[in-house]
Amino acid sequence: MWRAFPRGEFVDFRETADEDPADAAGWGPERTVRAEVLRALLLDGERRDGEIPSMSVAGARITGRLDLQYATIDHPVRLRHCHFDEAPRCYAARLRELNLSESVLPGLVAHAVQVDGVVRLTRARCHGTLRLGGARITGSLYLEGAEVAAPGAAEPVLQLNQAVLGADLWAPGLRTEGQIRLNGASVAGSLNLNGARLGNPGNAALDAETLTVEGDMLVRDAEVRGWTGLRGARIAGRLDLSYTRLAHPGGTALRAGSSTIGELWLRKAPPMEGALNLRRAQLDVLLLEPASVPETVLLGDLTYTSLVPHEPAERRLPMLRRERDGYVPHTYEQLTAAYRRVGDDHAARLVQLAKQRRHRHTLPWYGRLWGLVQDVTVxxxxxxxxxxxxxxxxxxxxxxxxxxxxxxxxxxxxxxxxxxxxxxxxxxxxxxxxxxxxxxxxxxxxxxxxxxxxxxxxxxxxxxxxxxxxxxxxx
The missing domain is CATH 1.10.287 (Helix Hairpins)
Known part of the structure; x- marks a missing residue:
């Protein structure tokens, strides 16, 4: 390792390419590296003229704590397929690249870390908390296929609150047991959670209030056990929840009130187990199939420009009758406006007729009687x-x-x-x-x-x- 570092060469301790880092207890001492040795190399390792140093190691068991707090490291740190006995600490450090892909670690402490490149945790397995709150990453954060679980932890298992990513948050196939916190995070590219399995039953599985995504937020073919919070979020592209199961029985499965979203796609998905909250949200396109509407919705002051696919009014009206707050005139006006924009005046009249009938049930007896006369006659x-x-x-x-x-x-x-x-x-x-x-x-x-x-x-x-x-x- 001392010879390879100055030249940026790759050191591979693995005996086979498919071995599991979780079995590191059986590895011999020739594959054990002390964390203080890695720290010494990263901070004071030899430099050679004409060479670009880098820490590039695979298949090592790292004992002790790799402590890089407040350090400034001008070369890549790649520790792949490794087993960490203790959680690395990179609090407020400044790095060029951090790659812990396919490693097994008990956590990561990296609050306020600055990375002038990418952070890779591809297929990593973390049995503790990943703390990246306030991180500044000029490139992408890769978490595809990663597993994060912290049994009994009171805090979120994946903390990205107030983080700023200059590119994508790429996490298809992510597995978590506990809360993901993305409050106030900013993603300049897209956020990909396709195929993810997020579990925190009875509590927040994905808490992303005031999240900002300049591209798309993709959560296709995923399963979320626990509530998803997007209150006040701003997603410039589309929020795609196609084929996704959202489950928070007895509560609100999707909380997206006061959000601003380019397109919200709820298609080819089973009805949510829990309520759908879109109060005060602003959408350009709402793609909502009637079969995907949950038993309870909250749509007060929701505004949308287009409602697709085009369905007869008879298939859309049951959604408005599931409003938790009872009769909300605004929801009928929005649906009427959506039909009029596409020239379906017949459907628009049916919605207005349904509005009057729903309103009649809120009146005193004499108002209901007069309303019934109007309904029957004209x-x-x-x-x-x-x-x-x-x-x-x-x-x-x-x-x-x-x-x-x-x-x-x-x-x-x-x-x-x-x-x-x-x-x-x-x-x-x-x-x-x-x-x-x-x-x-x-x-x-x-x-x-x-x-x-x-x-x-x-x-x-x-x-x-x-x-x-x-x-x-x-x-």
């Missing part, structure tokens, strides 16, 4: 054909009644011949006059019938005219 104005049907029924009723009992003329000898159909039309239609209603005057019960026809005619005719107007304006 569908709250959204069913003009129903109003036309009532008009025709009243026309038939009035024509029959006045045919059997002609009202007397106001001025005998000057009145035109009485016609029951046109007389009833005069009463029903407020904007058309056939000269019948002004020439004849009914008495008794027939006068009451005439008043009823006039009143209902105004309401129903106005509804029909409004419906025709909407149709003409769309053309």
């Amino acid at each position: 569908g709250y104005g959204f069913r003009p054909l129903r109003a036309a049907g009532w008009l025709l029924s009243l026309l038939a009723l009035g024509s029959l009644a006045f045919a059997l009992h002609h009202p007397r003329p106001l001025k005998a000898g000057e009145a035109p011949p009485f016609h029951p159909v046109f007389y009833t039309l005069d009463l029903l239609l407020p904007v058309i006059s056939f000269g019948q209603d002004s020439a004849f005057a009914p008495h008794g019960a027939y006068q009451v019938l005439a008043y009823v026809l006039v009143l209902t005619g105004w309401i129903l005719a106005t509804t029909v005219i409004a419906g025709v107007t909407r149709t003409v304006s769309r053309q």
Whole structure:
């Protein structure tokens, strides 16, 4: 190692390429390296002109604590396939590269570390806490296939709060038992958790409040046991939760209130075991399949530009009925606006009709009664054909009644011949006059019938005219 370091050569202690670092207890003393030796090399190792030194070791058992607190190291540190007896300490250190891929270690203390390159923990196995809070990494952090578990730990097992990454957080296939904390972290590239298995049942599995991701956040085909927190997060690209199972029974599985997201994809996934909270979130595109909607949602003040895939209103409305806060008018207005933007006026009217019906149940008894009358007669104005049907029924009723009992003329000898159909039309239609209603005057019960026809005619005719107007304006 002393000879290899100045020349940047690779030292491989492994007997076979597929051996497991977890079996380091059986390795001989020729494969044991004291941590203070590594520290001495990194801080004061020999330099040679024309050579670039680096620590590049594989298959070693490292005893003692590798303590690099506050150190400035200008060359790569690559300790792959190694077994650490104690957690390395890199608090506030400045490094060029840190590579602990496929190693086994009891933790890592690297708060506020600065790395002018990348940090690799690919397929590493950590049986303690990875502390990278406040880290500054100009490149990417690689955690693909890594396993992090700290049984009984009260603190998060993977701490990246307030960390700043100049590129990606690349962690497909990550396995954790405990909380991942990403509060206030900033990722200039994408965050990839595809295929991850994150477990912290009953508590936070992924707490990423105020997280900033300039690219995409990919959590496809993953399993998250515990709640996922994205309150106040800003994701410029898409948050892709396709094929992912989110489970927090009895609580809120996804907390994304007050977040700003380019696209949120919830597709080809089983319904969440827990509630979906999108209160006050702002989305450009919401890709939400009806089959993926959980039993409870919180959508108050949610705004979105597009809702895909395009589904009939009958398949979208059950989502609004699952609102935990009961009747929330804003959710109906948002869905109506989404249908109108794609030109589906029929679906938009159905949503508005459903809104009025839902609102009716919040009224006192007399308000519910009047609302029921409006619903049955004219569908709250959204069913003009129903109003036309009532008009025709009243026309038939009035024509029959006045045919059997002609009202007397106001001025005998000057009145035109009485016609029951046109007389009833005069009463029903407020904007058309056939000269019948002004020439004849009914008495008794027939006068009451005439008043009823006039009143209902105004309401129903106005509804029909409004419906025709909407149709003409769309053309």
